[in-house]
Amino acid sequence: MPHPRSYKTEAIILRHYKLGEADRIITLFTPYLGKLRAVAKGARRPKSKLAGHLELLTHCQVMLAQGRNLDIITQAQTIESYLPLREDLQRVGCGLYLAELVDGFTEEGVENQALFGLLHFGLGLMTTEAKTELAMRYFEQRLLQNLGYAPELYRCLGCQRSLEPGVNFFSASGGGVLCPTCADTEAVVRPLSLSALKVLRYMEREDWTAVRRLRWEPELARELERLMREYLSYRLEREVKVTSFLDQLRQAGFTR
Amino acid sequence: MNESIPSAAAPVARLIQEFHKLPGIGPKSAQRLTYHLLRAPSDEARALAEAILELKERTVLCSRCQNITEADPCLICTAPGRDPSAICVVEEPLDILALERTGSYHGLYHVLHGAISPLNGVGPEELKIASLLSRLRSGGIGEVILATNPNLEGEATAMYLQRLIAPLGVRVTRLARGLPMGGDLEYADEVTLTRALEGRQEL
Numbered sequence: 001m002p003h004p005r006s007y008k009t010e011a012i013i014l015r016h017y018k019l020g021e022a023d024r025i026i027t028l029f030t031p032y033l034g035k036l037r038a039v040a041k042g043a044r045r046p047k048s049k050l051a052g053h054l055e056l057l058t059h060c061q062v063m064l065a066q067g068r069n070l071d072i073i074t075q076a077q078t079i080e081s082y083l084p085l086r087e088d089l090q091r092v093g094c095g096l097y098l099a100e101l102v103d104g105f106t107e108e109g110v111e112n113q114a115l116f117g118l119l120h121f122g123l124g125l126m127t128t129e130a131k132t133e134l135a136m137r138y139f140e141q142r143l144l145q146n147l148g149y150a151p152e153l154y155r156c157l158g159c160q161r162s163l164e165p166g167v168n169f170f171s172a173s174g175g176g177v178l179c180p181t182c183a184d185t186e187a188v189v190r191p192l193s194l195s196a197l198k199v200l201r202y203m204e205r206e207d208w209t210a211v212r213r214l215r216w217e218p219e220l221a222r223e224l225e226r227l228m229r230e231y232l233s234y235r236l237e238r239e240v241k242v243t244s245f246l247d248q249l250r251q252a253g254f255t256r
Numbered sequence: 257m258n259e260s261i262p263s264a265a266a267p268v269a270r271l272i273q274e275f276h277k278l279p280g281i282g283p284k285s286a287q288r289l290t291y292h293l294l295r296a297p298s299d300e301a302r303a304l305a306e307a308i309l310e311l312k313e314r315t316v317l318c319s320r321c322q323n324i325t326e327a328d329p330c331l332i333c334t335a336p337g338r339d340p341s342a343i344c345v346v347e348e349p350l351d352i353l354a355l356e357r358t359g360s361y362h363g364l365y366h367v368l369h370g371a372i373s374p375l376n377g378v379g380p381e382e383l384k385i386a387s388l389l390s391r392l393r394s395g396g397i398g399e400v401i402l403a404t405n406p407n408l409e410g411e412a413t414a415m416y417l418q419r420l421i422a423p424l425g426v427r428v429t430r431l432a433r434g435l436p437m438g439g440d441l442e443y444a445d446e447v448t449l450t451r452a453l454e455g456r457q458e459l
Contacts, residue, residue: 015375020280046436052445056375056408081446086408089415096374103375245374248381254419 006065009033010079012119013058014103018044026054026073027103028062031116035106038064038071053078057085057095057123085127090246090255094126094136097242101140104236105147115146121208131212133221138211140228141203149235151176153201158182168192170227172234190230196223268294320391322367322384324349332356332365339363341398345388345417347371347405355403363401366391371409372416380416388417392424399427406433406448 011028014035019025024043029035043051053060053076063075085091102119106112118139125135144150156163156179157171169183170176170192177197183189199220203211216224233239249255264272268290275286293301317323318330321343325331332338332352342363346352352365368383391397400421404410418428434452435444444452 047438049440049443051407052448055445055447058445078445078447083447083450086411086447087415089412089419092408092412092415093374100375241377242374244377245372245379248379252380252416252420254416 004066006063006074008061008063010116011060011062012099012116012123013054013056013060014099016040016043016054016056024051024054025070029102029106029116029119031113032111034110034112035103035108036071037108038062038073039067040073040076050076055081057082057099059120059123080123082123082127085123089249090132091126093242093246093249094132095123097136097240097246098122098126098139100240100242101143101232104238104240105143112146115143118142118146125208129212133225134212134214134216135208137199137224137228138203138208140232141200144231144235145204147235149175150204151200151231153177153197153204156182158185163197165194167194168197170231172231175231190227192227193220193223195220196227199224317367321365322369322387323352323365337362341396342401343388343391343397343399344401344403346403347410347413351403363399368404368413371404372413373409374412383413385417385420389420389424392421392426397426399429402428402430406431406451 009028009030009032011030013026014029015027017025019039022042022044024040025037026040026043027035027037040048040050040054042048043054045051050073054062054073058078059080059082061077061079062073064071065074066072082095085095098119102115106115122135122139125139126132129135141150151170152175154163155161155176156168157174157176158178159182161179163177163179166180168180168191169178169186169189171178171183171186171189173188174186177192178186178189195216199214199216202214229240229243263269271290271293272283272286275281275289276283281289293304314326315324316326316328318325318328318333320329320333323330323332327334339362343366344355344361344363345366345368346355347368347370349367352367355361355365366384366388368385368388370378370383372378372380372383392400400417402414402417404413404417414430418430421428432451432455434448434455435441441449
């Protein structure tokens with residue numbers, strides 16, 4: 001997509017990489033230009049005017065100039081720094097989890113305003129909400145809906161009959177649920193408790209003001225986490241790296 | 257590079273290829289370096305080759321602080337004038353060089369060899385944290401200064417270490433974060449300014 005020589009955009013910072021001696025390549029997620037990568041020259045120098053505004057997960061306004069390969073960030077100004085998120089290990093981990101999902105599921109240059117809005121909303125949740133795990137599950141549902149990957153939760157993938165109360169089976173490759181009869185014929189399925197199915201359905205149709213009131217037992221939270229990890233890594237075709245950090249935090253007892 | 261028709265003698269092409277593997281060295285730089293060495297006296301080429309071999313053969317990680325050193329323990333860990341009750345934790349060996357240039361710190365160091373970077377799959381287990389905890393458990397340490405970089409990864413590393421170390425009863429401090437000398441308040445970001453305000457000192 002051709003840009004004018006110099007242009008402005010709102011952005012949330014997803015990733016950064018070192019470049020050369022003092023530069024960084026920044027991966028930005030924007031509302032109207034989709035995901036884009038640009039160079040922040042001199043960002044690794046102490047006196048850099050850009051560096052602080054281009055920190056990971058920062059919501060900022062950025063000015064860019066057309067470059068030979070990558071465009072160059074000429075100015076950056078923080079809109080929201082999410083400081084409370086940065087001062088809490090669990091919140092940082094959850095914020096990075098959202099960033100990795102958005103980075104993994106998007107291609108450069110593809111506009112997705114709704115997804116930008118969702119990421120912005122999600123980072124706000126991770127900054128202020130106590131139930132960050134519930135917020136992650138909620139974000140995943142909305143993300144999957146945005147991408148067209150939301151699982152089918154009412155009809156069996158195999159026989160199309162309405163799912164019965166009881167234990168059913170989740171199929172990542174099928175993107176939905178199999179009744180006990182049809183699940184017998186499938187190799188890779190995961191048992192899905194009735195409670196988990198109910199929570200998934202609830203999150204699919206309700207918004208956060210309702211979902212945030214949900215209370216769940218640790219076993220149910222773990223079941224949904226395992227299920228969503230499996231489904232997301234199937235769709236992404238790789239593991240989500242931040243999950244390993246979140247697990248280490250949990251093992252160390254640092255989840256608040 | 258076109259391999260089927262060699263345009264340079266094999267040893268030349270080989271060195272160009274080796275230089276090209278180094279970070280920040282593109283094909284033109286690799287060629288320039290190689291042709292420079294061809295024209296230079298043999299001693300120069302030999303000195304470079306030997307220095308490269310020695311780099312790997314003669315360096316180890318200091319068993320106490322994980323710094324890169326020739327002798328184990330390293331010069332800093334064994335230096336007589338240093339304060340053994342303070343450990344300054346840094347991400348990379350180069351950070352030690354920077355801090356030593358100040359001449360203001362006389363304690364010991366510990367090098368993590370990275371920072372927690374969940375997006376890159378670098379967690380606490382990939383860093384030299386276990387050896388730091390062993391040092392602390394052996395006793396005699398009064399203060400741990402966390403000198404990881406003031407970015408998201410460095411902050412996450414500092415928070416993680418603080419929570420690991422606090423139960424051991426050792427004082428944990430963090431390098432002040434704020435405005436750099438020569439910097440401009442106008443261009444500073446909110447996080448930097450907030451921390452600079454929080455860390456304000458009497459004049």
